[in-house]
Structure formats: structure tokens, C-alpha cells
Amino acid sequence: MxxxxxxxxxxxxxxxxxxxxxxxxxxxxxxxxxxxxxxxMAQCGACTVHVGGAATRSCVLPVAACAxxxxxxxxxxxxxxxxxxxxxxxxxxxxxxxxxxQSGQLxxxxxxxQRTPHPSDADIDDAMSGNICRCGTYERIRLAVKKAAGGxx
Amino acid sequence: xxRRQFLVGALTGGTALMVGFxxxxxxxxxxxxxxxxxRFQPNAFVSVDxxxxxxxxxxxxxxxxxxxxxxxxxxxxxxxxxxxxIQVETADADPRYVYAGAQMKFMLTGGSSSxxxxxxxxxxxxxxxxxxxxxxxxxxxxxxxxxxxTESGKLLGPHGKQASYGEFVRAASDMQGKxxxxxKLKEPAQWKRxxxxxxxxxxxxxxxxxxxxxxxxxxxxxxxxxxxxxxxxGGRVAKLDxxxxxxxxxxxxxxxxxxxxxxxxxxxxxxxxxxxALEVSWDFGPNANLSTSGLEKTFxxxxxxxxxxxxHQGDADGALASAxxxxxATYRLPYLAHSPLEPLNATAKIDAAGCHxxxxxxxxxxxxxxxxxxxGLPLEKIFVHTTLLGGGFGRRGETDFxxxxxxxxxxxxxxxxxxxxxxxxxxxxxxxxMMTTRISAALDASxxxxxxxxxxxxxxxxxxxxxxFIQNGLDRTSVDGSGADMPYGxxxxxxxxxxxxxxxxxxxWRSVGHSSNGFATECFxxxxxxxxxxxxxxxxxxxxxxxxxxxxLLDLCAEKAGWSKPLAKGRTRGVALHGSFGSLVAQxxxxxxxxxxxxxxxxxxxxxxxxxxxxxxxxxxxQGGIAFGLGPTLKSLIxxxxxRVTQSNFHDYEVLRMAExxxxxxxxxxxxxxxxxxxxxxxxxxxPAVANAVFAATKKRLRRLPLSSAWS
Numbered sequence: 001m002x003x004x005x006x007x008x009x010x011x012x013x014x015x016x017x018x019x020x021x022x023x024x025x026x027x028x029x030x031x032x033x034x035x036x037x038x039x040x041m042a043q044c045g046a047c048t049v050h051v052g053g054a055a056t057r058s059c060v061l062p063v064a065a066c067a068x069x070x071x072x073x074x075x076x077x078x079x080x081x082x083x084x085x086x087x088x089x090x091x092x093x094x095x096x097x098x099x100x101x102q103s104g105q106l107x108x109x110x111x112x113x114q115r116t117p118h119p120s121d122a123d124i125d126d127a128m129s130g131n132i133c134r135c136g137t138y139e140r141i142r143l144a145v146k147k148a149a150g151g152x153x
Numbered sequence: 154x155x156r157r158q159f160l161v162g163a164l165t166g167g168t169a170l171m172v173g174f175x176x177x178x179x180x181x182x183x184x185x186x187x188x189x190x191x192r193f194q195p196n197a198f199v200s201v202d203x204x205x206x207x208x209x210x211x212x213x214x215x216x217x218x219x220x221x222x223x224x225x226x227x228x229x230x231x232x233x234x235x236x237x238x239i240q241v242e243t244a245d246a247d248p249r250y251v252y253a254g255a256q257m258k259f260m261l262t263g264g265s266s267s268x269x270x271x272x273x274x275x276x277x278x279x280x281x282x283x284x285x286x287x288x289x290x291x292x293x294x295x296x297x298x299x300x301x302x303t304e305s306g307k308l309l310g311p312h313g314k315q316a317s318y319g320e321f322v323r324a325a326s327d328m329q330g331k332x333x334x335x336x337k338l339k340e341p342a343q344w345k346r347x348x349x350x351x352x353x354x355x356x357x358x359x360x361x362x363x364x365x366x367x368x369x370x371x372x373x374x375x376x377x378x379x380x381x382x383x384x385x386x387g388g389r390v391a392k393l394d395x396x397x398x399x400x401x402x403x404x405x406x407x408x409x410x411x412x413x414x415x416x417x418x419x420x421x422x423x424x425x426x427x428x429x430a431l432e433v434s435w436d437f438g439p440n441a442n443l444s445t446s447g448l449e450k451t452f453x454x455x456x457x458x459x460x461x462x463x464x465h466q467g468d469a470d471g472a473l474a475s476a477x478x479x480x481x482a483t484y485r486l487p488y489l490a491h492s493p494l495e496p497l498n499a500t501a502k503i504d505a506a507g508c509h510x511x512x513x514x515x516x517x518x519x520x521x522x523x524x525x526x527x528x529g530l531p532l533e534k535i536f537v538h539t540t541l542l543g544g545g546f547g548r549r550g551e552t553d554f555x556x557x558x559x560x561x562x563x564x565x566x567x568x569x570x571x572x573x574x575x576x577x578x579x580x581x582x583x584x585x586x587m588m589t590t591r592i593s594a595a596l597d598a599s600x601x602x603x604x605x606x607x608x609x610x611x612x613x614x615x616x617x618x619x620x621x622f623i624q625n626g627l628d629r630t631s632v633d634g635s636g637a638d639m640p641y642g643x644x645x646x647x648x649x650x651x652x653x654x655x656x657x658x659x660x661x662w663r664s665v666g667h668s669s670n671g672f673a674t675e676c677f678x679x680x681x682x683x684x685x686x687x688x689x690x691x692x693x694x695x696x697x698x699x700x701x702x703x704x705x706l707l708d709l710c711a712e713k714a715g716w717s718k719p720l721a722k723g724r725t726r727g728v729a730l731h732g733s734f735g736s737l738v739a740q741x742x743x744x745x746x747x748x749x750x751x752x753x754x755x756x757x758x759x760x761x762x763x764x765x766x767x768x769x770x771x772x773x774x775x776q777g778g779i780a781f782g783l784g785p786t787l788k789s790l791i792x793x794x795x796x797r798v799t800q801s802n803f804h805d806y807e808v809l810r811m812a813e814x815x816x817x818x819x820x821x822x823x824x825x826x827x828x829x830x831x832x833x834x835x836x837x838x839x840x841p842a843v844a845n846a847v848f849a850a851t852k853k854r855l856r857r858l859p860l861s862s863a864w865s
Contacts, residue, residue: 017402020422028377028420033369034362036543037421038494039575043803046494074362087360094352094769097777098217099359100366100495100543125812132803134494134544135217136780138814140773 003067007032008076018064022056023047025063026073034074034103038132045131048104049073055111074103077110086110089148097135105131109145118149193322195285197249198278199228205306205319207232207239212250213271214243214262214515215355216493216542216549217777218832219770222353224271226766230346231279231338233303234318241354246517246537259518263550263661265734265830268766272828280336289324290316341764350769355541367513367540368498370570375500376405378561378571379424381431382413382581385796386656388438390414397430405567407431410560412553412581417565421572437796440656445792445799448655449485452589455610456483460649461626463609463637467645469595472604476595480684483591484673485857488584488791489662490798490806495543497578501558502568507534508559513542515550523552524559546781547661551583579806580798583660584791586612587653588669592636592677595645600685601695604645607636609670612653614660628652630661633733634670634837640703640732641678641696657793663781664833667733671837672844672858675729679845680854689728689845690716702761703730703737706822710739710759713820723747724754727846729838736762736829740779742815742842746850749864751787753815753843761822762829771831772819778835779817784809786840788859 005012007030014029026032026049035058038046042057049058050072078084083091086109096102105128112119112127119127124145133141192208194200200208209228215221221241229236244250250260252274257266283303290308291298302309308316341347358364383389395407398416403423408415414433418424473479499512501524508528514520517537524535542549554571561569573581588611595604613628622628627650632638637648662668682692690711697704707730711717720726723745730739743755756779765771788807792799800806844855855863 016422024420024422027369028422031371032362033365033371036494037368037496037572039803041575041802041804044494044575078361083360090360091352091356094356094773096217096353096356096359097219097773098494098542098544099355099364100493102359103362106360128811130810132494132808132810134492134546134781134808136777136809136814137773138780138809138811139776139817141811142814 003063005063005066005071006069007071008073014063016063019062022049022058022061022063022066022071026058032073032075036100036103038101038104044101045108046101046104048107048131050107050111053111053114055108074107077106084110085148086113086144089144093140093144093147095137095140095144097137101131101133105133105141109141109148112145113149119145191322191326193285193326195282195325196278197244198275199232199282201282201286201318201322203319203322205238205317207234207306207318209239209241210244211241212244212252212260213267214539214542214545216262216515216545218267218774219353219767220262220267221355222351223268223766223770224275225354226346226351227271227275228279230344231276232283234306236346236351236354238306239354243539245539246521246535260516261518261550262515262545263547265832265834269735269828269830276338277336280338284336285325285328286318286321289321289328293321293324347766348764348768350767353770364541366495366543367500367511368495368543368572370500370511370540372500372502372568375568375570376417376419376565377421377424378415378417378557378569379421379428379574380410380413380415380557380571380577381428381433382577383435383437384580385435385437386440386443386658388435388441390433391436392434394432397432398427401427401430406565408561408564410557410564412557415557415561415571417561417569425574441796443656443793443796445487445794448587448793449589451655452587452610452653455651455653456589456591456608458651460608460651463627463632463635463648463650465647469604469606469645469647472645473593473595473606476604477598478596478684479593480596480680481591481593482677482680482854482856483589484676486588486669486672487858488587488657489785489789490579490582490584490791491546491548491662492578492806492808493542493544493546493548496575497548497554497573498570499555499558500568500570501562503528503562503566507536508562509536509538510555510559511538511540512555512558513540513549514555515542515545515547516552519552520555523556527556527559528563546663547665548583550661575803576801579791579800579802583658585662585668586614586631586659587657590635590670590673592673594677594681596681596684600681600687602643602681605636605643607648609635609648609650610653611650612655612657612659614665616652616654617658618660626652630666632666632670634667634731635674639674640700640730641693642699643696663778664733664836667731667833667837668782671729671731671733672840675731675838675841676844676854676856679727679841679848683848693728693730702826703732706730706737706759706761707739709820709822710741710757713759713818714741714743714757716741725846725849727842727844727849729841729845731837733834733837734830735827736760736831736834738834738838740838740842742839742846744843744846744850746847751843751847751860753783753813755816755818756839756842757818757820758835759820759822760834761824761826762831762834763824763826764828765821768821771821774831775819775835776817778833779839780809780814782836782839783813783815783843785858786843786860787813788861790859790862
């Protein structure tokens, strides 16, 4: 049965089995490959998107549960042609190495800043420790989150 | 030899000018507008088109270590072009991209060698291109080449004459085959781009989701495959019933391949559902009873055997026999998985032209060879396109995932992307070898070592991948970073290695033997300092009497870490010094221990790697190396039970997370030493630095990694 999704402000109709995780609908069905696969069991955070404004692991979320909710992926993080302040901060701090985890890191950080506009180190560690970076960009992520938070005042 | 490479390159440049577009090349950031324009390609690495767009084609894979930026800086420096005007791509598998005179006669990204091996040829490639453009302009302007200067893609001649590089592309191409004259590289004082923290070229696409990795590849009609493999190493399918799997919606094929049973479907999710529906019984093979406890016993027993000699100097046995004071310790390290965050994958497609492989690979030539073997096609008909790599760490130097994709493209006559789950990657790896080593030292009356005798029990990596590199029974990667090549001055040294062949696949893991041997060497030196009642830095300095470079580095690290200054209550420090891949690194870790939980607060690191191409990328590599090493220091390990890996995903194969990341300070020594590597060198010192700090805190020597498993 077709399922109607609201992704980055656009209506998308998909015809997949309802238990398919949102991640694979985004990547394989809709070609939105900015959201990454890392573990398939909500352990690494690479697949983080916003569902109803909350940072959500799309690799374990059945697509049927997303109908009627606003979904935002990395492709929709920036509204308009300019970068989201976090993306700008990521560039300034030269955060990414291999880059595979960074979509998830940015989506997790964006949700954090929505809840806590001026996070402490501990707030950042708490919110971001579910997002693994094998290249070890953690310290630059902390810096960039703070930079974006300061810039957003 | 190098000259010949340029001449050959110049000839092919003529073809490139006419064709202008190479079919089948996967560009990281394609610029289709450039495709129809005439271009000048004086060598394999550089081309310039009529619009002045420079394309740099690199023989090294971008896996996060920053080669797309740092290596391009080398070309840009000599060509006098800004990075913003350059499009960077990774070369397809092609012998032209093996550097002339290189030790490795194949395209491979590893061994922290990219910058070192590219340092001369890529600067020369840029300089050669510039020389021809200048020569073409000089001919047109009727002046001497020496009267022309270049700056940011512009030629500046006498009497205010000025042109962009693009304007002379055709004229420069007409000079094909001509010697560009003596290529003179810039002096370091003239560098504008080398040594500068230029922004990475790959970052913008990595913050908006547009960067394309192997797993992101899309092709018309592309199918996705997953493979069920025997849980025990070396096992095989005994009986297969695929009827239920084939009934899963979206499943197209179930195929037995060399590595197991593949389910090929319309996408990853249906493929996984089909895989779960497979009914397979296995012949678990010869390794079905392997266990970590059994292996530890086997490795311990091997310490009684005689190994292949890695270093023999003086008479260590004699000195130990007559010594008044002796110290002995045994260190044990586990298998480790690589776990790059992008799951392993490769895509293959076979058509009339040949076999195309798109892969996030560190090993283009090996991938080409394995595809040729499977398809029966000649190497010229195997096109290996390298995508961005979501991490590599050595695992992507293997070709198992490439072989699977090619086998499946052949069997199904469709383009196939094979995707490994995280469980597949953790349970079917080529692991960092398990290793046990015992070191004995004899100390003189002042507490300084007069003998070092060490035996290492380790599986060999080269035995499987490059057996020709084993000499006199010795795999150097098993002894790198041990007493065999430590910097310390000890008169009597004997180091040997017993090669263990136990049935667990092993491979290159970031910093290879240095990561395990570095732990043993630097912990043991710390034990010797304690036995002598001396400060660990002062003790090492004394052992480095003849090594001013090492001593200066250690001093810098100690100074920056405030080694002689008191610490906050509950904090202790540990030090380690380690040389690997042509560079030297010292680290001082500041930690606290509470109820056997180790918290690393700060790591101060000093690096001497010779000239630095991009200090910001260097810092990132050191930060990353420390994070990569800290996981296995504190908690990562792979164990075996009944011939299979116990761990399966990040909940039980634990890696470093944000809250555990210490503050890392990197201090670079201005150095004119020979250029060293940087991608791996941050890894080895962190485990011993932390373990030595734990000793300072608890007076307990933890001689096993991860440290969480070493408290007894």
C-alpha cells in the first residue's frame, strides 16, 4: 500500500512494505543517499534524521510509523541556498575526515541546538555520544557545535 | 626514469586533447561543463582545459586522511594554481599511476606512504605542466621563458603581457613530446601552498550529504546483494534450501559464491529479509573449535619456541645470565576489527566493453587483478573506479568485497552492489593480529639496561597477501615497533618472532605491528625506569644519548605537557615515544582512575615528520589516530568462541565515543628531516602512554589490552 511521506517539505509517495526502515526508503527508494547506513541497530547514529523535530535513528524506524510526520534529512537541513549555521561551523572547523558519519553528526547537533541553544561540553557529550566517528573528529565536532551556538545568539 | 614518465605522459596528452573526456571515470565532483573543452595533459596527473580548469588525477584513495587536498597542494604549488581552480579525481586502476621507481609496483593507498611517495613526482608533474605553458607563451610573445612569471593560473610576461593558462592550452599541447627543459622545483622559501593549512577540498560536499561514497552509487538496473557466510573461518556450505528466501518479495536471485550464499534483491532491505529466510547448514571446517582462551594458551606456549631472528646484537643471553638485576614482563594483545563506518561494499557491472568495478578501495591494482581472474578478461578490460571511502584503516586494502561483487555481476548478468552489514564486517574481518610477547632485560648497577631479549608470537600478515616480502622466515610487520627497531641505545639485543598460523584471517590495521609492539616496548621501558627508580622521561632521555632528534621531541612534549609541574588531585601522567613510517611521535596522556574506570583527560603530542604539507590535516590525523588507538586501549576487542567471533556490532565491539575523547594538543617540530608518514603514526603511542599513566595512578602494571580486561 502506498505510504505518503513529508520529506524536506516535499510530499513523496512510496510503495514499499510498511516495516521497511525509513533509512532504506530514503536511500534505495528515493535516492536520498546523504543519510548513511552504519550499523542497522541504532548504535552508531550515521542514519540520524529528524522525525517530528526529534533526532531519530532511521535504520530501525519502520517507514509506516513516519506517515504524517515531518521528516528532515541532511539534504534539507539548510533552508534555502545558504548553509545551516552548523554546516558553516563544520566547514570553518574543518571537521570531516572520511565524512561518512557527518550527516548523522550534523542532524544530531541540529536537534541538540533546537533543545539547548547554548550547550555545555557535557550537554554536547550527552547528546552526541550515540554518534560514532571512526576517524576521531570528536574534538572538532565539539568546537563546531559551540561555534554555531555562539554565532546563533 | 622519471623523465621517461613525463615523455610518455606528453604523448598521451595529444590524445587527451582530442578526446577531452575519458569514458568511465568516476569523478568525485564531476564538472560536466568541462568535458567538451580542449585540454592539455602533459602527464598522467595534470590536465588544463581551455577555460583554465585544472584537473588533478591522484593515484591515492581519499579515505579521510586528506590526500585529495594535501597531494593537490603539491601539484598546485609548482603549477601556480589555487585549489579553488582545481578539480580533483582519483585515477582508475592503470599502471601509469604507479610512480616510477616506487617500492610498491601497484596502486595502493597504505603504509602512510601517500605524501612521501608523491612528494617528488607530483611536484614535478605540476612543474612540468607549468614549464610547457610558459614555453608556449614565450614562443607566442617572442621572449625568453625566464621573462615569464606565473601566478594563480596566469602567465605574466614582459611589457604587461598577460594570459590565463587556458589561452595557451592548445599551444602547449602542440609542444607535446618536447622536453619541458630542466624542471626546477621551487625552494621551500618560495612555497605559497605547501606548509599552509589550506581548507580541505572535500569538506563542503561532506556537510550537505552530496559527497558520493561507494555505497551511494546508483546505476540503472542495479541490484543489491548480501552474503551469508559461514560463522567459522574456513567453513563452507553443507546444505542449502533457498526456497523461502526466493519467495521474499524483491528477491531476484540466490547464488552460491566462494564466500557463502548471496541473496540478490531490489534493495538492501529485501535482500536482508531474503537472507534471514535462507536455510543453510554449514560444514564448519578446521577452525570450528578455536577459542580465545585456547589461543592464549597456544601463544603462551609458543614463547618457548625459537623464532625467526629480527635483531641480534651483542650477547643478550650472556648479559642476562650474569646480571644482578633482571626485569621480565609478558604483554598480550587481542584481535581487532577495523570497522570503517561506511560498511564494506563494491559494485560491478559486466558489459561488452569489459568489467566495471566501482569501489571504495585502497587497492586498485589488486581489485583489477581479482576481477580479471573471476571474469577471465584481460586487465585492460577491467575498469576499477575509486569512489570516496568512508574510512579504510587497512580493511579496504583487501579485495574480498570486490570479488563478491564481480562474481555476482557475472552470475546474475546484472549490475550488482554487494553490501556488508556491520555484523558481517565485525565477524568476517582480516583482524589486527593477536600477539603475545615476553621481554627480559638485564640492568646494570645504575639501573640502565645492558640487555634486551624479546620473543614475539604473532600471526603473519604478509604470508597471505605478499609472501615475497617474508625474508628468512620473518614478517617485518610482526616486529615493527618492538625491540627490533626501538630508538634506545642498549648494547645487547636479541629479538625473534614465532610465526603463529592459527586459522584466523589477519590483515593490515592502522599502524600494523607498531600498534601492538609499540604498547609492549613503551610499557616495558617504563617498567625499567620504575625498576631503576627513575623518572620515565629522564630515563628515556638517558637511553637516547645518541639520538638528538628523539630527545628533542621528547623534551618538547614534556615541556608542553608540563611534565615537571604538579597535576590536579587524582590526575596522573604517562609518556610514550614511538617512531613509525618515517616519523617520530611523543605523547603524554593525563588520566584519572576511579573504580578501575580510566578517564583520559588530555593527550599532548609532539610530532617530527619532516616537512609538513598541510598542518591542519596533520593535526586532524593525529587527533584521529589517538581516537583510533584509544578505543582498543580502553575497551575494543575481538574474541573467539567455537571458531567464530563473539562480537557482532557496536554494542559489543565498542569503539571510542564523543564523551571519551580527550583534549588533544598537537605540537609540530619544524623539521628538515626526510618526509615521514602521518596517517598512522598517532596510533601507537597512546596505549602505552595511558597504561603508564595508570601505573602512576595505581602502581599496577596493566600488560594486556584493552586495559579494561587487564585488572585482575
